[in-house]
Amino acid sequence: MTQEAVSVQAGTRGFYEDTGKYRGIRAWIFSTDHKRIGLLYLMTMGVFFLLAVAFGFIMRLEMLSPGKTVVEAQTYNTLFTLHGIMMIFLFIIPGLPAVFGNFFLPILIGAKDVFFPRLNLLSWWLFLAGGLLALVSVFLPGGAADTGWTFYVPYSIRTSTNVLPALIAAFILGFSSILTGLNFITTIHRMRAPGMGWFRMPLFIWSLYATAWVQVLATPIIGITLLLVMVERWFGVGIFDPALGGDPVLYQHLFWIYSHPAVYIMILPGLGVVSEILPVFARRTIFGYKFIAYSSVAIAAVGSLVWAHHMFTVGMSNTGMFVFSFLTFLVSIPSAIKVFNWVATLYKGSIVLEVPMLFILSFIIQFSIGGFTGLMLGALAVNIHVQDTYFVVGHFHYVMFGGTGFGLFAAMHYWFPKMFGRMYKKGPALASWFLTTVGFNMLYFPFFFLGYFGMPRRYYDYLPEFQTYHVISTVGSWILVLGIIIIVVNLLVAYKRGKIAPANPWGGRTLEWTIASPPPAENFHDIPVVTTGPYDYSEFEQRQAEHS
Amino acid sequence: VSSTSSGVAAGAHAHRDDVGSRLGMWLFLFTELILFGGMFIVYAVYRFTHPDAFHLAAAELDTFVGTVNTIILLTSSLTVAMSITAIQEGRKTFALTLVGMTILLALAFLVNKYFEWGHKFDVGIYPGAPELLAQPQGVILYFGLYFVMTGLHALHVIIGMGVLIYDFEAIRRGTIHATSYVRLESGALYWHLVDVIWIFLFPLFYLLH
Numbered sequence: 185m186t187q188e189a190v191s192v193q194a195g196t197r198g199f200y201e202d203t204g205k206y207r208g209i210r211a212w213i214f215s216t217d218h219k220r221i222g223l224l225y226l227m228t229m230g231v232f233f234l235l236a237v238a239f240g241f242i243m244r245l246e247m248l249s250p251g252k253t254v255v256e257a258q259t260y261n262t263l264f265t266l267h268g269i270m271m272i273f274l275f276i277i278p279g280l281p282a283v284f285g286n287f288f289l290p291i292l293i294g295a296k297d298v299f300f301p302r303l304n305l306l307s308w309w310l311f312l313a314g315g316l317l318a319l320v321s322v323f324l325p326g327g328a329a330d331t332g333w334t335f336y337v338p339y340s341i342r343t344s345t346n347v348l349p350a351l352i353a354a355f356i357l358g359f360s361s362i363l364t365g366l367n368f369i370t371t372i373h374r375m376r377a378p379g380m381g382w383f384r385m386p387l388f389i390w391s392l393y394a395t396a397w398v399q400v401l402a403t404p405i406i407g408i409t410l411l412l413v414m415v416e417r418w419f420g421v422g423i424f425d426p427a428l429g430g431d432p433v434l435y436q437h438l439f440w441i442y443s444h445p446a447v448y449i450m451i452l453p454g455l456g457v458v459s460e461i462l463p464v465f466a467r468r469t470i471f472g473y474k475f476i477a478y479s480s481v482a483i484a485a486v487g488s489l490v491w492a493h494h495m496f497t498v499g500m501s502n503t504g505m506f507v508f509s510f511l512t513f514l515v516s517i518p519s520a521i522k523v524f525n526w527v528a529t530l531y532k533g534s535i536v537l538e539v540p541m542l543f544i545l546s547f548i549i550q551f552s553i554g555g556f557t558g559l560m561l562g563a564l565a566v567n568i569h570v571q572d573t574y575f576v577v578g579h580f581h582y583v584m585f586g587g588t589g590f591g592l593f594a595a596m597h598y599w600f601p602k603m604f605g606r607m608y609k610k611g612p613a614l615a616s617w618f619l620t621t622v623g624f625n626m627l628y629f630p631f632f633f634l635g636y637f638g639m640p641r642r643y644y645d646y647l648p649e650f651q652t653y654h655v656i657s658t659v660g661s662w663i664l665v666l667g668i669i670i671i672v673v674n675l676l677v678a679y680k681r682g683k684i685a686p687a688n689p690w691g692g693r694t695l696e697w698t699i700a701s702p703p704p705a706e707n708f709h710d711i712p713v714v715t716t717g718p719y720d721y722s723e724f725e726q727r728q729a730e731h732s
Numbered sequence: 733v734s735s736t737s738s739g740v741a742a743g744a745h746a747h748r749d750d751v752g753s754r755l756g757m758w759l760f761l762f763t764e765l766i767l768f769g770g771m772f773i774v775y776a777v778y779r780f781t782h783p784d785a786f787h788l789a790a791a792e793l794d795t796f797v798g799t800v801n802t803i804i805l806l807t808s809s810l811t812v813a814m815s816i817t818a819i820q821e822g823r824k825t826f827a828l829t830l831v832g833m834t835i836l837l838a839l840a841f842l843v844n845k846y847f848e849w850g851h852k853f854d855v856g857i858y859p860g861a862p863e864l865l866a867q868p869q870g871v872i873l874y875f876g877l878y879f880v881m882t883g884l885h886a887l888h889v890i891i892g893m894g895v896l897i898y899d900f901e902a903i904r905r906g907t908i909h910a911t912s913y914v915r916l917e918s919g920a921l922y923w924h925l926v927d928v929i930w931i932f933l934f935p936l937f938y939l940l941h
Binding site: 300365367370400402403405407411419420430434 | 749751755756760766767769770774778869873876877879884
């Protein structure tokens with residue numbers, strides 16, 4: 185690595201100074217700079233995330249005691265619907281790719297921007313439009329949608345609530361997701377710096393690549409499915425409504441043909457972040473680079489063929505159940521390969537417990553618990569016992585929040601100095617890691633017991649015998665929310681008043697650490713020529729070998 | 733990991749990459765195919781569960797109008813493909829004529845479609861019509877799919893026309909010319925997609941009795 189590239193002095197405002205032809209807010213909302221677009225996503229997504237957290241917080245509060253605690257039953261129905269729609273479509277699907285993918289994909293491959301910069305801006309505008317529509321639908325007469333984020337027919341056709349705006353919002357957000365995926369695939373194929381072969385790409389890029397293919401190939405299915413429900417509501421066309429001969433189970437198939445691959449859209453970039461951050465703080469070359477790279481592609485491919493494991497109780501042939509169960513077990517293999525390689529990377533590493541690394545360690549443990557419970561759900565007999573219970577909700581949150589959510593916290597703390605040119609305070613960041621990890625596990629681990637003992641998901645009320653678990657869980661939600669508040673406040677304070685960040689605070693070896701913090705407008709003055717793989721820590725490894 | 737070399741430095745927008753633009757367009761076409769693919773799955777399932785009603789309902793469609801529209805669309809694909817060769821050879825006026833012909837053929841398709849749908853509405857075949865609701869459920873499903881699938885296809889014809897009008901204007905202004913025509917290629921690819929989808933819709937609705 186050369187320091188020559190750090191031509192912009194530390195402490196300058198980098199791309200923030202280059203506003204292009206606009207001023208003020210227009211320099212942001214009309215900018216085609218991938219870094220500005222990444223930050224636009226960060227801000228809008230952050231708002232939606234905090235709103236959805238608030239909805240989840242109220243839901244947990246409601247479950248503190250049986251019967252009514254704080255809200256009415258119908259409000260509870262709209263709360264879990266909005267929490268689901270916003271967390272999934274507005275936060276975790278765009279999540280890592282839209283924020284950190286946009287900001288760092290071009291930099292990590294040594295490019296000046298994405299391939300289609302204007303399309304990139306359009307993606308954000310569509311995202312904003314979809315998000316605002318989802319919010320507006322809450323306040324329109326008729327009331328917020330109460331179908332759950334799954335929009336199952338026939339209820340979604342018959343309920344009088346504002347399902348239509350919510351469907352249109354999801355459709356628009358799907359369009360945004362497709363365009364981002366299309367842009368990333370083209371960028372990765374066409375814009376890698378000289379010498380950056382496929383197997384010299386950082387593993388975050390591999391995961392973005394696999395994710396982008398799923399975005400492009402799976403999202404149109406949810407688009408057409410939601411469109412069909414829309415025309416059923418609008419014009420009374422008979423497609424899924426059983427009263428007109430339609431088949432609601434067919435809807436469920438189509439919904440999950442997208443929505444199962446979509447959980448890989450959500451988790452794959454998180455897995456990529458772990459592979460990216462782990463070697464930096466273990467001071468070791470990643471173990472099994474090619475296995476990790478290929479396993480991302482394998483997860484994307486096999487994960488597209490497992491959708492009907494969401495439907496084991498709705499009526500399916502035994503052969504179908506067997507095949508989908510088998511494929512579900514199969515998809516766990518590439519996921520396990522990643523976990524084994526991460527652990528092998530840590531072995532004999534010179535581990536530095538910085539804040540991003542702590543979030544990553546929480547990720548690995550929580551993702552493993554989520555993965556194991558996923559295997560339990562893939563087993564037919566267990567699945568039928570715990571179908572539609574808190575067990576499923578617990579599994580899902582362990583993978584999505586314990587995994588991707590913590591991956592996002594890790595990425596935020598890892599790349600914050602590069603994005604904003606400032607350092608955050610380590611003390612509050614450590615506290616936030618501790619509180620989010622403790623709070624998260626307290627909140628969701630009781631779900632496994634609740635589900636196993638028969639507590640159904642989405643129920644407003646419950647039997648008194650479940651209360652102990654619900655109380656533990658709700659107290660956990662308070663700790664978790666406190667942790668999230670500290671993260672937000674700590675980073676906002678750092679943004680305003682943090683110490684000036686050096687170009688490479690963590691000792692990273694990838695390209696973003698060779699340029700100034702924050703990066704200059706065109707990232708690289710001269711396009712770099714890449715001569716080695718991404719995680720070259722041979723000097724540390726030699727020292728380690730000498731010690732032992 | 734790197735050293736820098738000014739020899740390969742090139743501004744992000746300094747050079748054109750037609751291969752990349754084409755790649756992006758093809759990816760977009762995949763998404764369109766899968767969008768329609770979802771509806772073809774629904775069609776296949778309902779055809780399998782209601783074979784008799786689908787036979788009955790298909791007899792209501794006018795094979796002649798469908799055939800005419802097929803010929804119109806196939807011809808339009810020919811003209812748009814020829815326009816690319818024309819622009820490659822630098823024959824601007826000929827290229828404009830061919831793109832113009834494509835747009836007119838698209839319009840003819842839509843006019844036909846309008847009268848075809850209009851006739852269906854007149855005889856009480858439209859979503860929610862009391863006459864249709866009195867029919868067997870398979871017939872309701874058939875016409876539901878007919879209107880949604882041909883309707884969405886017609887929407888794509890309109891979008892395709894918009895793209896071609898944009899390309900027409902770009903040729904006229906000289907932004908698309910003999911050495912830079914990837915935008916026309918993308919427009920033509922989109923138009924072929926519209927055509928290919930119709931090639932599947934036509935036999936599934938009009939010919940399979």
